[in-house]
Amino acid sequence: MSGAVIKYDLCMGRWQPNARGRLEQAALELYGERGFEQTTVAEIAKRAGLTERTFFRHFADKREVLFAGGVMLEDLLVRAIADAPDSTTPIEATIAALEGAGALLQERRERSRQRQAVIDANAELRERELIKLATLASALAGALRRRGVTDLAASLTAEAGIAIFKVAFERWIKETNEKELPQIIRESLDELKAVTAGK
Amino acid sequence: MSGAVIKYDLCMGRWQPNARGRLEQAALELYGERGFEQTTVAEIAKRAGLTERTFFRHFADKREVLFAGGVMLEDLLVRAIADAPDSTTPIEATIAALEGAGALLQERRERSRQRQAVIDANAELRERELIKLATLASALAGALRRRGVTDLAASLTAEAGIAIFKVAFERWIKETNEKELPQIIRESLDELKAVTAGK
DNA sequence: TATGCTGATGACAGCAACTGACATCAGTCC
DNA sequence: GGACTGATGTCAGTTGCTGTCATCAGCATA
Structure with a gap:
């Protein structure tokens, strides 16, 4: 269930592809596992192998990730x-x-x-x-x-x-x-x- | 209108009456004057002669004051x-x-x-x-x-x-x-x- | 090959919404 | 008069969200 933090892979460019999709996936999982309010944006970002700041570059707020x-x-x-x-x-x-x-x-x-x-x-x-x-x-x-x-x-x-x-x-x-x-x-x-x- | 901060009046109990109504009034004024996002809860509370913490005792969040x-x-x-x-x-x-x-x-x-x-x-x-x-x-x-x-x-x-x-x-x-x-x-x-x- | 631009990301500081815990003290009840 | 209550103040802390600057791969173009 992808609890693992994704790390760089030197074979494929500077970053893992599809950062946005990874954030959506991680958010849906975490919201389902422990609830929306009990999930911090930092946790979502970490599971997706990114930082909190990057989450907010892709989604206007913590909710939008479910509705984009x-x-x-x-x-x-x-x-x-x-x-x-x-x-x-x-x-x-x-x-x-x-x-x-x-x-x-x-x-x-x-x-x-x-x-x-x-x-x-x-x-x-x-x-x-x-x-x-x-x-x-x-x-x-x-x-x-x-x-x-x-x-x-x-x-x-x-x-x-x-x-x-x-x-x-x-x-x-x-x-x-x-x-x-x-x-x-x-x-x-x-x-x-x-x-x-x-x- | 009513930019004045309301102070204690020794003649009438410990607090001014109708704290909730004063908060509603102050919020509607400020939201109208400078917009919802540009208004902080601390400012609303101050105009009503109260503290931010008291605002949140009366209203669940910054929006609810308009809908109660x-x-x-x-x-x-x-x-x-x-x-x-x-x-x-x-x-x-x-x-x-x-x-x-x-x-x-x-x-x-x-x-x-x-x-x-x-x-x-x-x-x-x-x-x-x-x-x-x-x-x-x-x-x-x-x-x-x-x-x-x-x-x-x-x-x-x-x-x-x-x-x-x-x-x-x-x-x-x-x-x-x-x-x-x-x-x-x-x-x-x-x-x-x-x-x-x-x- | 060198140089410069771009675009996605990281790092960090900071504001404001909201919460929990405890203190204060006028009024009230016994 | 003493205990209790209820509305408020005070303060510290968490978290959502933003601004700003640094980094650096890839690409284009000279």
């Missing part, structure tokens, strides 16, 4: 919405994009569980997760506006989409059966439709 | 949902509760604007605001479940309600005309209904 990967997801969603056929309704384009992202996550179910367990165990990490989701909602709304959707409708559709994703993701993580994330997302949309229709 | 009042709002909303007639649908009970809260905020429009300007100017404060809203959503979902609403429907209704509130509040803060918050909330619900219906 989210940029890819945002790109994916925005592109999916942009590429949807013109005839697609805003809510349908949004949900289709989320189903696509859900399919990706479906392939890394165990890692998602591990990461989410770390996040759920700490209030500061939950805060960071929420702002990432809010940023995502903003990006989705922007993508919708670029399709000609009005401001209000774009914001509400994006927020509703994120709400659906949150609820669906939580159920997916919690459930023991093997229902797949994209399917849960679709079911959640149907439920939201029923609920807003006044039921 | 939110507990009242949560109580109000939960009670409103609990007290709604049995025949009221979940979404209607939720929106009615939010309209009630909106009416309260309507009376302090300027203070709301001031507070929101401080929050919007800082990412850490936005994080804290989001987790407060998420907590509120949880509380709403709980209140709905106690009315016999199923888990999934309760979560989605609560999340949708909060999404509506976020969007409506933002428009209310931003707009120069005098449209009232409860009305904007109602309009936003109608828009969400249109959007989820597939439009």
Whole structure:
């Protein structure tokens, strides 16, 4: 489990490659082993064979190391919405994009569980997760506006989409059966439709 | 305003009353004057005539001083949902509760604007605001479940309600005309209904 | 080959957020 | 009057985070 401190290897350049990835790995391990607050940045850096100062060159703060990967997801969603056929309704384009992202996550179910367990165990990490989701909602709304959707409708559709994703993701993580994330997302949309229709 | 440090007054007990309120006031002023990050806790405490250590006895961290009042709002909303007639649908009970809260905020429009300007100017404060809203959503979902609403429907209704509130509040803060918050909330619900219906 | 630039890292000092431990002392209860 | 309580002060310490300067492999270019 890579508790070992990595040292220079004279054969390959001045430094070990992928410093950023090593920091991410070390942080996820340590946060999982002893908790977020009980882990110091110095310890993460040491396990990655680097110094504390270098950690903060790669990540803005101690939390960000768990969320830096989210940029890819945002790109994916925005592109999916942009590429949807013109005839697609805003809510349908949004949900289709989320189903696509859900399919990706479906392939890394165990890692998602591990990461989410770390996040759920700490209030500061939950805060960071929420702002990432809010940023995502903003990006989705922007993508919708670029399709000609009005401001209000774009914001509400994006927020509703994120709400659906949150609820669906939580159920997916919690459930023991093997229902797949994209399917849960679709079911959640149907439920939201029923609920807003006044039921 | 009130840059003066408050001193003991031999006529009235050992300490000035309402230490907590003085800290809240001093913090809002300083955050507004020079920004959240540029304000130290020691400065807030000094303006309130107290010490840094005492600040942390009243508030868990430097941000919480802006959000401690939110507990009242949560109580109000939960009670409103609990007290709604049995025949009221979940979404209607939720929106009615939010309209009630909106009416309260309507009376302090300027203070709301001031507070929101401080929050919007800082990412850490936005994080804290989001987790407060998420907590509120949880509380709403709980209140709905106690009315016999199923888990999934309760979560989605609560999340949708909060999404509506976020969007409506933002428009209310931003707009120069005098449209009232409860009305904007109602309009936003109608828009969400249109959007989820597939439009 | 020499020279200089760049980019990732280390080393170190320092600030400010937050915590734990103990002291102080007005008011209150018995 | 003596014990107790509760809000506050004081002080030392940990840790997240930043600024600054030094180091040095690799690369380009003369």
